[in-house]
């Protein structure tokens with residue numbers, strides 16, 4: 001965060017939204033959604049003259065933010081605005097502080113549902129919104145439709161980079177995996193990955209990371225006489241490697257030369 005420079009302590013505030021035009025600056029793809037009047041919101045002081053505060057739904061406070069707060073404050077009660085909250089909300093904040101994440105039921109409805117797309121990267125042009133790496137051609141990816149002032153665009157990420165909240169949103173948005181856009185066009189391996197995440201409510205550790213390029217599709221098998229049957233089997237690196245890679249790249253700064 002930009003306001004962590006020097007000796008200045010970051011300034012945070014909890015309060016009830018006073019206008020009906022407050023926009024959430026929480027994580028994509030829910031950035032920009034409305035914070036309802038009277039709703040509990042969390043602000044960080046951005047220092048920008050025009051928009052000094054960045055607000056988000058209380059439910060859009062990420063574990064990462066809570067973690068950072070704990071470095072500056074020893075308890076939730078020290079947060080600006082805490083005293084003015086209802087007793088119920090004070091408990092809510094204290095519980096999140098202790099557990100390291102907000103309660104699932106506090107995540108706003110607008111952040112719970114979405115329109116998703118499954119498929120394989122067609123080129124190396126899409127960048128993963130989570131780890132910031134390009135998604136190599138053929139890798140299994142998840143697209144999240146974002147409506148920004150009427151412009152619909154898709155945010156892509158490696159399937160294995162999907163955060164728990166995204167898997168939860170996926171589950172909240174469809175009755176079953178087969179209802180997700182393009183699920184039927186997936187190969188068995190990826191269908192199983194979706195099924196596993198669906199059952200666990202998150203990406204299982206073994207499926208985390210960018211994954212491997214999917215084998216040549218069935219539709220292409222008829223055209224290539226040299227590859228019959230099961231196709232060529234590639235040596236598979238240990239899955240632990242992918243977990244390490246993805247967590248490393250999540251920590252590194254995004255590439256600047258493109």
Ligand SMILES: [Zn+2]
Nearest residue numbers: 024026057060
């Ligand atoms: Zn939000």
Ligand SMILES: [Zn+2]
Nearest residue numbers: 128131158161
């Ligand atoms: Zn990724």
